[in-house]
Every structure is written in structure tokens, then in C-alpha cells.
Amino acid sequence: MTLILLCLFPLCFQLFFNFALSLSSDGLALLSLKFAVDQSEDGFFSDWNGGDSNPCGWSGISCGNISGIPEPRVVGIALAGKSLRGYIPSELGTLRYLRRLNLHDNEFYGVVPMQLFKATALHSIFLHRNNLSGPFPPSACTVPRLQNLDISDNFFSGNIPNDIKKCKQLQRLLLARNKFSGEIPSGVWSELDNLVQLDLSANDFKGSIPDDIGNLVSLSGTLNLSFNHLSDQIPNSLGKLPATVSFDLRNNNLIGEIPQTGTFSNQGPTAFLGNKDLCGFPLRKSCTGSNRDSGSSSSSHKDEQSNRSKGLNPGLIIVISVADAVGVALIGLVIVYVYWKKKDNDNVGSCNRKRRFGDEDEDEDEKGNGCSLLPCISGLNLKNEEDNENGEVEIDKGGKGEGELVTIDKGLKIELDELLRASTYVLGKSELGIVYKVVLGNGGPVVVRRLGEGGEERYKEFVAEVQAIGKVKHPNIVRLRAYYWAHDEKLLISDFISNGNLAHALRGRNGQPSSNLSWSTRLRIAKGIARGLSYLHECSPRKYVHGDIKPSNILLDNDLQPYISDFGLNRLISITGNNPSTGGFMGGALPYMKSSYKENRTNNNNYKAPEAHVPGCRPTQKWDVYSLGVVMLELLTGKSPESSPMSLSLSSSVSVVEGYELVRWVRNGFDQQSPLSEMVDPSLLQEVRAKKEVLAVFHVALACTEGDPEVRPRMKIVFENLEKIGR
Secondary structure, eight states, rough: HHHHHHHHHHHHHHHHHHHHSSSSSHHHHHHHHHHHHEOOTTTTTGGTTTTHHHSSSTTEEEEETTTTTTTEEEEEOOOTTTTOEEEOOGGGHHHGTTEEOOOOEEEEEEOOOOOGGTTOOOOOOOOOEEEEEEEEOTTTGGGOOOOEEOOOSSSEEEEEGGGGOOOOOOHHHOSSEEEEEEEEEEGGGOOOTTTOOEEOOSSSEEEOOGGGGGGGGEEEHHHHOOOOOOEEEOOGGGGGOOOOEEEESSSSSSEEEEEOOOGGGOOGGGGGEEEEEEEEETTOOOOHHHHHHHHHHHHHHHHHHHHHHHHHHHHHHHHHHHHHHHHHHHHHHHHHHHHHHHHHHHHHHHHHHHHHHOOOOOOOHHHTTTHHHHHHHHHHOOOOGGTTTTTOOOOOOOOOOOEEEEHHHHHHSOOOHHHHSSSEEEEEEEEEEEEEEEEEEOOEEEEEEEESOOOHHHHHHHHHHHHHHHOOOOOOOOOOEEEEEETEEEEEEEEOTTTTTHHHHHTTTTTTOOOOOOOOHHHHHHHHHHHHHHHIIISSTTTTOOOOGGGGGEEEOTOOEEEOOOHHHHHHHHTTTGGGGGGTTTTTTTGGTOOOOOOOOHHTTSSSSSGSSSOOOOOHHHHHHHHHHHHHHHHHHHHOGGGGGHHHHSSSGGGGGGGHHHHHHHHHHTTTOOOGGSSSOOGGTGGGGHHHHHHHHHHHHHHHHOOTTSSSOOOHHHHHHHHHTTO
């Protein structure tokens, strides 16, 4: 027996020696990970073969060529979401050129070995959503290039060490939903000049918020300190954070008045909920008890007035009574005068319209009864462009009706008969009606939109809405110039924008990619849209919400300047009794779409915020912020929401949220540290100098598309941040 063992030993040693020689050192280190994971017969590691010369063909492994080294080396491990259960072996620290370690969404347990951080090329470590425990990895900041550390959703505990300040290159530190405790260290955050994202939420931190967190000059997105046990007052220094930063300080024990300086002015009330001793704007809780004081003072004031009234002498009472009677009489006279004046004007207007619309020299067949706009428009004898060589539409001017053409803009000189005689082109049709391009006698085109025949009982409401929309004047918003109201016809007349819409500029008129838009043009378009929406939100008389921002509603002129169209149209359509669900085409959006009603319904939700799909939810300005964020992502990537790579792999069962897949795809790309070349529109790759600008716009767009509307920035802040880019 001994003789047999002595004979087999050299053979076994030779086999092991040959096996070791056949696989590279990187491969041997990776095999330690395979053996550290509990495997089933059909496990993920079936192609991790020790007989290979290198591991570059193994599942989840990526390799790269290193200068001066003849063979490729392992640079990435991507085993996320594979339901792997095991521990992280220390041998991974021998992977000298490892840059990305993605083991998130698995069931790894135990501590993170200190030896892992001997892989000094690491710049991204994603271990979130596992069962890891132990203290904060003490050697993490010995890695000189570490940019992303996400260990959220685990069972880590203990304090955050002061050594965190040694992570000079750190951009994202995500420690949420663990069991960290103690105080958040102070005096370390000023050292982290590159930190973009900080999430310490849902732990057991106590004490005050460190003042020097306000020195995180690169921070963007959300500063999340929610669901801890933080106490004391909110430091004023947080107001020094960039304007793009949103706070989430919910569910702590913070006290005192919310500061009103700097970035605090951009926060909504949701950021401070769950702190019962916080007060001040934007919460509805006074810090001085002024409500109670004002109530008592108001009561005493009423008592004083009551006492004074008791002391009035009879003569003064008579004078006051006579004055009241005279005032009532004057008001009655004014009402009677206005009524008769209006009646006289209506009679004169009717005669004027008859003289304007039908001259005595014309025969009876041509002029009708002198008020023939309604039958002329509603009874159009339409011809397609192929029916007439010059594309004109012939108008049948017979019939009866009454109505009035009202110009909102004094700069537009147009009469009803001129509108009827002008060359008219059918630009598009839908279930909501027809849109025309009308070329006036002076050569200037306008767009005429028919709203339908209903809503006559809401005339005053319609006029008030149209007049308000007509007051919105901004270089990036399509102008409403005039309107026509009659019993069975309502028209809107607005500017014609001559160069199509952004959807066609990005994808071509046949849905094919277009490379006509340079980066500088795309940035200018994004700034123009944000500028127009900021005006609607902040400066317009009613602080409007658009509610339907998408590329087909962004028109472009010959200089590729953007114009927001369809503003206010849904409201007008609802007044006239039509269904606004497909959006509108005021200002010329439909002319450049030529799409069917079914297509419009299909694409309508791709840019809307998640909360916009909740039945009965009223539009908010944060809807527009989200939609603009999706439009910016499309400008950056060249991909429409329904065609992003992630959505192509989804089943039809999630078609309701197709519009969110572009956002998810981009976020996933940043989480995985994908190269910029994999996300940006290929036609922009040659513009090397614009890389920093592209990244900056990506960050603004991702802030706009946060799922929580309270976390999204105001449109004013979005515009200001875009304006800084490229200067």
C-alpha cells in the first residue's frame, strides 16, 4: 500500500503543477471566488474552467490590455443579481489591475476582507443589497483611485472612521440602510472635493449634522440623512451647497427654525417631515406661536371695535346709513349703463360684420349672409396636396352662422375675409380635428387649429383662458395670436414655426437617427426649453404648468431655436368638450408629425412623470421638470424612451412604464461606471472637448428625473444650472 502511494504522489503533483501552469494568476484568484460560493449543479460558474489559459472568456469577467504587459488582465468582475451565496475571498486582492467589482444584489455574507483593498486599481466597489456585516471597511481609503463605494442595504455597523477623509477621489458614498451608529464625523467632509452623492439614510446616527457637510462643493442630487436620530438645529452651512442639491432630512429629531438662506429656498416641505420640533418655511408651523398670538389680538381688536360701535352718536349713524344708500344706488346705475352700452355695441358689431364679410357689389351666392365664417370653416371642401398642383385647399363659402375673430396680438393685422380667402393647407388630422397652415395675403403663414363644436355654454371661461394664454410672451414659447368663437366652431390662430420639431431633428422624419444636431446645438435647445418653462413656472401671470413636454411639442425654427408649443391647449380642449388625452397641436406640432391618432396615444406617456399616471392626480410643475429631464437624456443619448436598450429586453407586461426605461438605463450605466461612449449619442463622440459639458448635463437630467417629485429641483434652478454649462 505504501508503495502504491509513493507511486501516485509524483503523478498527482505533476497534474497539479500542469494545472497551475495552464491558468494565469488572475484566473487562480478568481477560482477562489468560485470555491467560496455555494453552487448548484447548474451554477453560474459552469464555464469557469481551470484548464483555460486565462479567464477572459468566463461569464461576468472582463479583461483589458495593459501597457507593457503582453497578455490581457482582469479589469472587471460583474456578478450582480445572480443569487450567489457565499463569502468574499481575500484572494481577490491579488487582482492587481481590477477596476470594477460588482457583486451587488446577491447573498454574500461575512466581513469584507482587508486584503481586498490591495487591488489598488479599484475605482468602483458595488456590494449593495447583500448580507455583509462588520465595521466600515477600514482599508477602503487606502485605495488611491476609489471613486464609488456603495455598501448600502447590508448589516454593517459601528462608526464611520475619520479616515474617510483620505478618500480624496471619492465621488459616491452610499451607506444607506445599514446599522451604522454614533455621530457623523466632522472635520472630514471638506477634504472630499469630488463627492457628488452622499446617502447616510436609515441608520442609527445620532448627534448633530456636521457643519462642514456644507463644504461639499461638488455635491448634486440629494443629500440624504433621513431616518436617523440626528438632533440639534440644521446648520446654516448647508445653504452653501450647490443649488442643484435637494435635502432629505425626514424622520430625525431636528429642532428649531429651518434656515432661509441659499439652497434652503429651493427645498419643499417633504424634505423636513417627521421632525416634530422643526418649524418655519416651507413647513406650515410657526416658530414664534404667532398664530395663537394673532388669534388673541384679533379677538381683542374685534372687542375694541365692538366697544367703539357702542359709543357712536346717533348723528354719525344717520350719516353712515345715507352714504351706504347712495353707494348702492350708484352701483345700480353703473350696472344698468354697462348693460345698455353692451347691447348697443352688439347691434353695431353685427352690422359691421355684415359690411366686412359681404360687400354689396358681390353677388348673393359669394357673400352668403355676410356672417359666413362658420360654414366656411366647418364646411371646408378639403383636398389633399395631390388633388391640387400647388397644394391649396379650396373653401366652400356657403352656409349660415355667426361668430367673431378676435386678435390678441395687436401686431397681427388680419380680417375674417382675408383668412377665408388665404391659401390653406391641411397639415394633419386627428380625432380632435384638423390643423391648417394658412398663408395670409402678406405672405406670412399662421397655424389655424380647430377645436370643435362644443362648449358654447362655457364661452366666458374659454375667452378668459385664451386671453390669459395670449399674455404669455416669451422667445421660446409659441405665441397665440388670435381666436375665433362661434356656436359650432372654435379656432386658435398662432405662429407657424418653419423647421419641424425636435423629434424629427433627432430621429428623422421616418424615425431614422439624424446626425444633424451638434452638441452645441443640443445644449442650446435644452437651455431654450428650460428658459421657456422657467418663465411659465415663475414669471407668467398664473405660474402655469405645461403638462405635456415631449420632443414633438418642441418646434424648431431655421436657426434651430426651440419653441414650446401646445401650451394651454389641453385646458381649452376640455372647455370645448373634446377629449384632451392625445395632447394638442397648437403652434404647428402636428404639421411635422404626420402620425396617426393611434401613434399619438401610444407615445403620449413616454415623457410623463411617474405620478402623472395616478388617476385624478392634478398636474404640477414637477411634472414638467421630469419631462424635460427625459428630453435632455434623449438629446444626450440619441435614444427615445421606448427604444432604450433596457426596454427592448422587457416583456410587454410592463409596457405601461416604457417611458421610464431610458432613465433606468442611464442610471444603470452610471452605477456600473459604463464608458461614456456606451451611453452618449455616437454622433457626438467626435466632439471631445464637450465631454465635461455632456457629463454636467447628464447630472442635471438625472436630478430632474428623480422618482420623488419633491426631490426634483425647480425649473428655475434647472435653467440656471444649464446656463452655467459651456460658459
